[in-house]
Amino acid sequence: MTEESTMQSPATGDDTARDVWPALARGWRRKCPQCGSGPLLSSYLKVNDSCKVCREDLHHHRADDGPAYLTILIVGHIMAPLLLIVFETWRPEPLTLFTIFAVGCVGLSLYLLPRLKGAIVGFQWARHMHGF
Template identity: 60%
Template sequence: MDMQTMSTASPPEDDRPLVPALKKGWQRRCPSCGSGPMLRGYLKVRESCPVCGEALHHQRADDGPAYITILIVGHVVAPLMLWAFTRWEPDPLIMVAVFSVMTVAMTLWLLPRVKGAFVALQWSRRMHGFGRDG
């Protein structure tokens, strides 16, 4: 098999670079064009990009974004709680109120961004039907 046949048989590795796709996904934009919105509503992924027509229905993010969001929020909030308690020793009710609001706010802000990055990762790596033709 010659080199020309080999290059046409498999997709080039750098035609869908990972880092730019993840940045576009984090911004909740189409990983292909970066212009069209990826999400319809808060977490619902569009069937296709309204700008470039890239099919997005192949995505299989499932529970991954929620898991990663919980992991990130937990690793940020838990040390902050420990630091705040040892530094100021506030009333436990104040701790619960402040850190509950912080946890919910961080989760609501991060979740759609992490989901966008998950879909962009799948698109970039041609997973779950994001192949050459779709």
């Protein structure tokens, strides 16, 4: 028996191939990974039970700590070198430096977190990784 390139969903028996990159892009925009029209999230980070447009079941997708980990990774890799460059170039007062970078870190984190969650849910949907 040969292994097929598509994966089969254990819950529905659906063996259709799904493109990963479009699903990631739709998830990044916080839209349904299937149709790209309906909202993926009902609040800041809560995944809708189903898409309001195409009725795709989304309740079984869980991103857990993945978005938080990726957010910390990205924000850290952007802000740490920037902090060093700003400090070495202009030598601002410590309280000013802390205030600017604290606001920057929080703002960037709040921007990235729901988008990364959407991308992870889109990846799970494309790879039939549901039913945990």
